[in-house]
Amino acid sequence: MPVLYCRDAFNPRRVDEHFALEAREVRACGGAVGLIDHDALLGGDAQRAVARVPAGLGRSWYRGWMIPVDRYAALAEALDRRGVELLVTPERYRTAHELPGWYATFADITPASVWRPAEPGAMVAADDLAALAESLPPGAGIVKDYVKSRKHEWEQACFIPDLADTVRLTRVVRRFVELQEEFLAGGIVLRAFEAFSRLESVAAEVRVWWLDGEPRLLTPHPDSPLGRGLVPDLEHIGPAVRRLGCRFVTTDVALRTDGQWRVVEVGDGQVSDLHRSSSRAQLAALLVSSQDSRQADV
Structure with a gap:
């Protein structure tokens, strides 16, 4: 699958430095990379934002900085005119990205x-x-x-x-x-407020990356000073992720002091950051090898 990254603000032919290593791994896996002008998109010029995306690229992931839901819809429309379809629709992006979209599905397992x-x-x-x-x-x-x-x-x-x-x-x-x-x-x-267990003075929090309802990658939360964390119990979380119906999501889960794993946050995986110690190659392989599953986005 192709992946669209934010371009470098100072060199429009390159991927933003924050995502450059991940983009190199995508190419190493045989995936195509396109560039989006994030600043132009936030400024309201979606057509200019996608000018460097190859026409006819087909169904693609976005991986980059967060985008407000209205700008994401504009991005999807501008890409569609170039023969490019985002694998996450604007409706599904809103559902996973904003708390009101996902809260009811996770109400029993989140504060x-x-x-x-x-x-x-x-x-x-x-x-x-x-x-x-x-x-x-x-x-x-x-x-x-x-x-x-x-x-x-x-x-x-x-x-x-x-x-x-x-x-x-x-x-x-x-x-x-x-x-x-x-x-x-x-x-x-x-x-x-819920009290969570702590490891070396930081919350025992793990980011779980889900693709088509299955947990595919576990990483520390990006703010964690630790390069590893606990392995969470996902038995009660997986059904909620599948009910949400979004292809690519992350759940930040933390161990409450009573021993229960709780969902602290849900996010769209396209705009979720990786911990500095996490493997860019693993995420790249996950994105490039993902199947063209249309039914999950309807």
């Missing part, structure tokens, strides 16, 4: 969550946040948008010690919105 749409920069009223939080179990929580959290600003823009403390809740959510700026995706999400 309780509630959300509301919000525009970038919009300050949600304290009363609205309090009403939203009332739907969650009492105790601590976190705030994120439909795609990302700001866990590296844990105290000021992520963790809420008590969801019933409206003053603290409002302060943390507003700081989160301020820091996200124009990159706020979809809206505000509040999630119940």
